[in-house]
Amino acid sequence: AIISITIDTVNNKAFAGSFGGFMYIIELNGLPNSLTVIGTYVAYDKVEGIFVNGGICYLAERDYGLEIVNVSDYTFPVSISSANTPGEAFEVTVINNIAYVADGTAGVSIFDVSNNQNPLYVGTVDCVDAVVDICSSQSRIFTAESTYGVECLNILSPLSPGIIGSYKTPTSPFGVFSVNNVLYVANGSDGLTILSTT
Numbered sequence: 791a792i793i794s795i796t797i798d799t800v801n802n803k804a805f806a807g808s809f810g811g812f813m814y815i816i817e818l819n820g821l822p823n824s825l826t827v828i829g830t831y832v833a834y835d836k837v838e839g840i841f842v843n844g845g846i847c848y849l850a851e852r853d854y855g856l857e858i859v860n861v862s863d864y865t866f867p868v869s870i871s872s873a874n875t876p877g878e879a880f881e882v883t884v885i886n887n888i889a890y891v892a893d894g895t896a897g898v899s900i901f902d903v904s905n906n907q908n909p910l911y912v913g914t915v916d917c918v919d920a921v922v923d924i925c926s927s928q929s930r931i932f933t934a935e936s937t938y939g940v941e942c943l944n945i946l947s948p949l950s951p952g953i954i955g956s957y958k959t960p961t962s963p964f965g966v967f968s969v970n971n972v973l974y975v976a977n978g979s980d981g982l983t984i985l986s987t988t
Contacts, residue, residue, distance in 0.1 A: 794850075794881075796840045803828075803864065805847060807837025813849065815864045831859055831867035839881030839892065839923075846870075846906060848889055850879035856891055856899075858906050873909045875899045883926045888912075888948045890931055892924040898933060900949060912949050917941055918956070927968035927987065930954075934963040940975055942987065959983055 794807035797818075804816040804825075815829035834857060839850030845862030855875035860868045877896025882889055887904040893914065898921055900912040918941065923934035931951065933941045939959035943951040960983070965976035968987065975983040 794837055794839050796842055798842050805840045805842055805861075807833075807840050807849065809836050811835055811837060811851070813837050813840065813847070813859070813867070815861065815867065817864075829861070829864040829867055831861075831869075833857060834872065838879060841882050841884050841889075843884055848882045848884055848903070850882040850891055852878050852880070855879050856882060856889060856901060856909060858903065858909060870906050871909055873901060873911060875911075876914055877920075880922045881924045883924055883931065885926050885931075885945065886948060888945075890924055890926070890945075890951075892921040892933065894922070895920045897921055898924065898931070898943065898951070900951075902949070915943060915951055915953070917953070923963070923965045925966050925968050927971070930968075930987070932966050932968055932973055932987075934966040934975060937962050939963060940966055940973065940985070957985055 791809040802818045806814045813831040817826045835851040835854040841848040847859040847861045849857040857872040858870045878894035881892040889901040891899040893899040897917040898915040902910040919938040920936035942955040945951045961978040961980040971988045973985040977983040
């Protein structure tokens with residue numbers, strides 16, 4: 791069962807994570823006629839979230855934590871390093887060598903990944919409820935929180951972000967995505983909630 795996906799639009803590849811702990815690298819150049827799995831990686835746990843930057847892939851693995859994988863050779867992904875997180879890792883985003891992990895009831899866990907071979911745990915930002923998704927936009931990150939809604943964190947001080955805003959959604963959010971100062975929230979039975987972030 792596929793539970794996460796991200797698209798590398800520069801290299802036209804898809805990265806899909808599975809409940810069974812596999813990450814599949816998929817060639818998209820054959821669309822619309824074909825899709826081809828060109829690489830497979832076996833992770834430690836369920837691949838809940840994926841972030842790709844160049845030839846490096848960051849995985850959020852539910853009960854394990856953060857894993858960093860070299861995918862410069864799509865056919866032969868190789869683990870670089872890994873680190874446990876305090877909570878349950880659901881998603882990860884990386885900005886300027888800092889990884890922010892949506893870490894369930896632990897909040898947002900922060901790692902310095904300037905040296906991918908040795909990710910350093912910096913700390914955790916406490917949130918109102920369990921953080922199940924996270925996304926970034928310029929100098930801010932946004933969380934989707936279990937039974938609460940969304941919160942906005944200012945990351946001008948990247949290792950010590952502060953909460954600067956929040957919004958209580960009608961029902962429990964499952965996902966969040968930001969583009970052009972607009973926040974899109976997958977809001978369960980309430981549908982899609984759209985928020986201005988200017």
